[in-house]
Amino acid sequence: MAKNIASISGFPEWLPAERLVELQVLDTLRETFELHGFSSLETRAVEPVSQLLRKGETSKEIYLLSRLQDSNLDIDRQMSKGKRLGLHFDLTVPFARFVNENAGHLVFPFKRYQIQKVWRGERPQDGRFREFIQADIDVVGQGELAFHHEVELALVMGEALSKLGLPAVTIRVNNRKIVQGICEGAGIEQVEDALRCLDKLDKIGADQVREELESVGIRAEQADVLLKMAQISGSKSESIVSAVTALGYQSELLDEGLAELRAMLEEGERRAPGLLVADLKIARGLDYYTGTVYESFIEGHEDLGSICSGGRYDNLIGDGKKKYPGVGLSIGVSRVLSRIMAANLLVPSRPVPTVVYVAVNDEEHRGESNAIAAALRARGISTDVADKAAKFGKQIKAADRRGIPFVWFPGDVDEVKDIRSGEQVVADCHTWEPPQQDLKVQVLAPPLDVEG
Known part of the structure; x- marks a missing residue:
């Protein structure tokens, strides 16, 4: 509290x-x-x-x-x-x-x-x-x-x-x-x-x-x-x-x-x-x-x-x-x-409902990031857009601090990264789907500590 x-x-x-x-x-x-x-x-x-x-x-x-x-x-x-x-x-x-x-x-x-x-x-x-x-x-x-x-x-x-x-x-x-x-x-x-x-x-x-x-x-x-x-x-x-x-x-x-x-x-x-x-x-x-x-x-x-x-x-x-x-x-x-x-x-499985954090290459191209976010939201995927067009490493850290699992990188070919595992793949905002367990926040009993 x-x-x-x-x-x-x-x-x-x-x-x-x-x-x-x-x-x-x-x-x-x-x-x-x-x-x-x-x-x-x-x-x-x-x-x-x-x-x-x-x-x-x-x-x-x-x-x-x-x-x-x-x-x-x-x-x-x-x-x-x-x-x-x-x-x-x-x-x-x-x-x-x-x-x-x-x-x-x-x-x-x-x-x-x-x-x-x-x-x-x-x-x-x-x-x-x-x-x-x-x-x-x-x-x-x-x-x-x-x-x-x-x-x-x-x-x-x-x-x-x-x-x-x-x-x-x-x-x-x-x-x-x-x-x-x-x-x-x-x-x-x-x-x-x-x-x-x-x-x-x-x-x-x-x-x-x-x-x-x-x-x-x-x-x-x-x-x-x-x-x-x-x-x-x-x-x-x-x-x-x-x-x-x-x-x-x-x-x-x-x-x-x-x-x-x-x-x-x-x-x-x-x-x-x-x-x-x-x-x-x-x-x-x-x-x-x-x-x-x-x-x-x-x-x-x-x-x-x-x-x-x-x-x-x-x-x-x-x-x-x-x-x-x-x-x-x-x-x-x-x-x-x-x-x-x-x-x-x-x-909760994460502290925010957001699934995807869309990076911004530079302020002149923020509109492209906004368009990607709109396409993802239209398909029921909670999405936010980076606050600043900083280096990608800083934008990844910003997403991590908030507990957002995926970062989207706009480009000639878009890519999305699962920042928990480090896996990064080519993606299309009109078809890409996160794993079902990540689509919504899951509220569960925490796992039991198991001593080795």
Whole structure:
């Protein structure tokens, strides 16, 4: 990442070679989502503050918008009239608003993907920024939404992540109905409090979670049940069902949640073995989730936390008359990129998209070099022209410093040189083709160092 004395923490700026990695990641996500029938959507960057605070994320630090000329009185009036604007902190809240406003123009179930920047006024740290890119996919129904979409989203996201060239990614899944069913059976009325506490298990540990559970009125023996449930994990559906059943509680909601989790794991094992793992401590702290919940981790980089999270929501979107149940997953793209860059997980084959650097014999003949460049570009070959008509050796060095693999020498008979191998051949700008692997920048995992 570029660093300078004017940098502002939490607002990442990538160097050109890093930007190539970012673009490759974004293109891969976009192409995969479209391959599965998701339509692209972009919403405005601002929402009314009242809208941003409406659905449970009140703890997020929202960046407010104001004109430099606004007085404190103007700002107070805007707040009192509900007209104060803030930058969106995620893509779910604006998407919910968009569906409500445009339901009459949408065909349900509506499948959308959205890749945009969002802003959060939180403390920057490893993998967490104040300005960052998110990539969301959601499926929303009108009145109802079939469970199979909850399975579909996990598999689509798993496919997208696998195409990035990262180490293996595991999506851990749970079902809110299981947690709520256990709470019903154990006589726990503070269900939302229990979910929020369990969501902190990985961060603060079981002892502190127990204290927090008891602080909201959950008895010690009830807290023990929740913590036992939270220890249940694995990829085999039968063992998960058996472990939950062994807790000794029954309810219709619990049975429904177990059936859905079983179906999720079995379908995942058929279509993407090793991708899905049940983890009953996954709760997701937001109160609008009602079914399957997801969190995703990169193998060997679990310290980064979940890179992709979401879940089923039945009551988030609605206009008072109609409900639009949905399921969604969100990737913290900048979060993933920060680790890719820091750990050198992916690197570009060269630092620029340029394939050919056309030399200039002298300034009087620059037009000939420009014509060659135009012919190559017309055939989809990224080309630049030398800045100065220096000696050819200096022009070759200029191309090498930029990482451009080929230098073109105009003449009575044109020649092109691969400056990596030194091979130089006669070429025609209307027919010459670079090797396929050089036509576009390749973003791949770096080769392993092999000791002799």
